[in-house]
Amino acid sequence: MNINFDFTGKNFVIVGASSGIGKQTAIELARSGANVLAIGRNIERLEQLKNICPTQIFTMSLDVIDAEQDDWAKLFSNFVSAVGKIDGGVYSAGIVGLTPLNSFDRELAHRIFDTSFWGMINFMQSAAKKKFSNVGSSFVLLSSLAADFGTKSLFAYSAAKAAVKAAVKPIAKEIIRNRHRINTVSPAMVKTDMLGNITYEDEIGASEISRYLLGLGKPEDISGLILFLLSDRAGWITGQDFPLDGGYLLD
Numbered sequence: 001m002n003i004n005f006d007f008t009g010k011n012f013v014i015v016g017a018s019s020g021i022g023k024q025t026a027i028e029l030a031r032s033g034a035n036v037l038a039i040g041r042n043i044e045r046l047e048q049l050k051n052i053c054p055t056q057i058f059t060m061s062l063d064v065i066d067a068e069q070d071d072w073a074k075l076f077s078n079f080v081s082a083v084g085k086i087d088g089g090v091y092s093a094g095i096v097g098l099t100p101l102n103s104f105d106r107e108l109a110h111r112i113f114d115t116s117f118w119g120m121i122n123f124m125q126s127a128a129k130k131k132f133s134n135v136g137s138s139f140v141l142l143s144s145l146a147a148d149f150g151t152k153s154l155f156a157y158s159a160a161k162a163a164v165k166a167a168v169k170p171i172a173k174e175i176i177r178n179r180h181r182i183n184t185v186s187p188a189m190v191k192t193d194m195l196g197n198i199t200y201e202d203e204i205g206a207s208e209i210s211r212y213l214l215g216l217g218k219p220e221d222i223s224g225l226i227l228f229l230l231s232d233r234a235g236w237i238t239g240q241d242f243p244l245d246g247g248y249l250l251d
């Protein structure tokens with residue numbers, strides 16, 4: 001059975017759309033009729049994405065670490081002038097890196113945190129504004145199972161993802177004044193560029209992989225839930241977290 005959403009005439013902003021989960025979500029939203037502003041740093045990959053749905057996908061290169069409030073405001077202002085106010089957005093930008101307590105690279109740890117957390121706060125500050133978003137807009141942020149479960153040498157990533165999840169509840173209470181909703185999605189391991197060219201069995205271990213009763217995740221295993229949360233069918237859901245784990249947590 002196929003479930004198809006109709007987002008015709010709706011407008012969304014996807015941050016971290018040049019790859020992985022964000023890219024898959026951008027494609028599905030565009031194919032469901034939405035106008036999508038796809039944001040990332042890699043212009044070439046953004047162009048490839050635009051070529052998939054040239055009339056629906058707009059692109060903008062932006063580094064969320066450097067972007068100031070004015071940059072976000074300008075970006076929203078331009079998109080809103082072109083297509084109208086947004087109906088929601090997805091914040092999927094994130095990087096991962098090892099930060100062992102004894103010998104971690106502080107600059108890397110800050111980049112991990114800034115990309116997932118402070119970038120998201122800057123995004124939401126503009127996105128939730130009445131002048132940029134229609135009443136009842138829906139936002140989805142990418143947290144991670146790593147927010148709740150320890151992986152050695154991953155404290156910066158885990159803390160950043162936990163911060164995203166924790167911030168959603170107070171933000172939900174603020175943005176309800178415009179009837180906006182916001183939720184997090186927390187995947188376990190999904191095969192994307194984020195983990196680079198690792199050979200999963202060798203580097204993660206066959207026994208760890210075997211905990212995924214449904215196999216490792218693919219971007220399309222996550223995007224379905226994101227589209228649902230963006231849709232009116234999720235109109236009674238806000239401030240919640242949704243783990244997606246392929247059976248990993250059953251052990």
Ligand SMILES: NC(=O)c1ccc[n+]([C@@H]2O[C@H](COP(=O)([O-])OP(=O)(O)OC[C@H]3O[C@@H](n4cnc5c(N)ncnc54)[C@H](OP(=O)(O)O)[C@@H]3O)[C@@H](O)[C@H]2O)c1
Binds near residue numbers: 016
């Ligand atoms: N893959 C997993 O196993 C997994 C599991 C749980 C949660 N997550 C979370 O899901 C989200 C998406 O991950 P993914 O697996 O789809 O990763 P991905 O394929 O590496 O995509 C990450 C996206 O973030 C963008 N990005 C990174 N740094 C940025 C910056 N400074 N400014 C603007 N954009 C930036 C990248 O675009 P550019 O390179 O073009 O800038 C890319 O579009 C992340 O937040 C991640 O933490 C992933």
